Amino acid sequence: MSSALRELVVALAEVKQAAARTNRALGLLEEEVADAISAACAEIVGGSWHDHFVVDCVQGGAGTSTNMNANEVVANRALELLGHPRGAYSVVHPLDSVNKSQSTNDVYPTALRLAAHRAVGRLIEALRHLQGAFTGKATEFTDVVTIGRTQLQDAVPVSLGHVFAAYAVTLGEDCDRLTEESSAAQRRPWHRGFVGPAGIGGTARAEQRDAGRDGGGSADHAGGLHLRSFRESKKGLPSSEPQGGGSEEGVLSPEVLEEGSPRGWGSPRGAPCSSLLQRR
Structure with missing residues (x-):
C-alpha cells in the first residue's frame, strides 16, 4: 500500500x-x-x-x-x-x-482532507530541503556560465548560479503558497454535512451551513500542487533545443566568452552558435 x-x-x-x-x-x-x-x-x-x-x-x-x-x-x-x-x-x-x-458524504471528504493536509506538510518539508540544496548549488556555480533560454530557444549566456538561484526562489514561493493554503484549509469546513458544518477546532455557525459543499479548499490545494508539478517539469525543458540543450553538458567558460562568444552578451538574437559547437 x-x-x-x-x-x-x-x-x-x-x-x-x-x-x-x-x-x-x-x-x-x-x-x-x-x-x-x-x-x-x-x-x-x-x-x-x-x-x-x-x-x-x-x-x-x-x-x-x-x-x-x-x-x-x-x-x-x-x-x-x-x-x-x-x-x-x-x-x-x-x-x-x-x-x-x-454518511459517506461526511466521512470520505473529511478523511481526504485530513490525509491531504498531512501529505502536504511532508511535501513542504521536502521542498524546503530541496530549496536549500539549490541555494547551495547557486553559490557553487556562481562562476559557471551556460546558455540562457528564452521560449525554448538559445539566448545570451548566463551564470549557472543564477539559474539555480531562480529554481530556489520558485521552490520557496511554492512552499509559502502551500503553507498558506494548508493553513486556510484548517479554517474551512472539512465535511459536507447538512446540519451546520464546522471547521476542525471551529464552531458551527449559520452562515457556514452551505460552506461544506464548497470545494474551494480542495481546489486551492489542487491548484498549488498542479503549479508545483508544472514548475518542476519546466526544469527539464532546457534540454529540448539542440544548440544550448542536449544534456546541458557544455557550459561556456570565461575563456570561450573572451575569445568569441557564439552570441555574445549583447549580440542580437538568432546569431549562430557555431563557435560553441566547435569547442565542445
Whole structure:
C-alpha cells in the first residue's frame, strides 16, 4: 500500500474513532461498544490491519465502497476485542454501530482532507530541503556560465548560479503558497454535512451551513500542487533545443566568452552558435 493510501486509511480510522466517541457521549452507543470501536480504530491508526483494506481507495462510487470497507474492518476487530467472533454483527454492526450518525458524504471528504493536509506538510518539508540544496548549488556555480533560454530557444549566456538561484526562489514561493493554503484549509469546513458544518477546532455557525459543499479548499490545494508539478517539469525543458540543450553538458567558460562568444552578451538574437559547437 502506498504512503498516500496509508494516510487515507489512517484518516478514515480517525473519523470513525471520533464518531464513536461522540455517539457514546450522546448516549447513542453503549460505552462498551464505543470503546471497542475506538480501540480498533487506534490499532489501525498505529499501522495494524491495513492489509484488510482491500478496496482501492482511488475508485468510482464517491468513496462508498471504501467507507464500507473501513466499517467492516473496524466492526470485526472491535468484535474480537470484545471476545466475539468476526461477523457477529448483532453485537457490533458495521453500519448501525461503526457508521452510526454518518454518511459517506461526511466521512470520505473529511478523511481526504485530513490525509491531504498531512501529505502536504511532508511535501513542504521536502521542498524546503530541496530549496536549500539549490541555494547551495547557486553559490557553487556562481562562476559557471551556460546558455540562457528564452521560449525554448538559445539566448545570451548566463551564470549557472543564477539559474539555480531562480529554481530556489520558485521552490520557496511554492512552499509559502502551500503553507498558506494548508493553513486556510484548517479554517474551512472539512465535511459536507447538512446540519451546520464546522471547521476542525471551529464552531458551527449559520452562515457556514452551505460552506461544506464548497470545494474551494480542495481546489486551492489542487491548484498549488498542479503549479508545483508544472514548475518542476519546466526544469527539464532546457534540454529540448539542440544548440544550448542536449544534456546541458557544455557550459561556456570565461575563456570561450573572451575569445568569441557564439552570441555574445549583447549580440542580437538568432546569431549562430557555431563557435560553441566547435569547442565542445
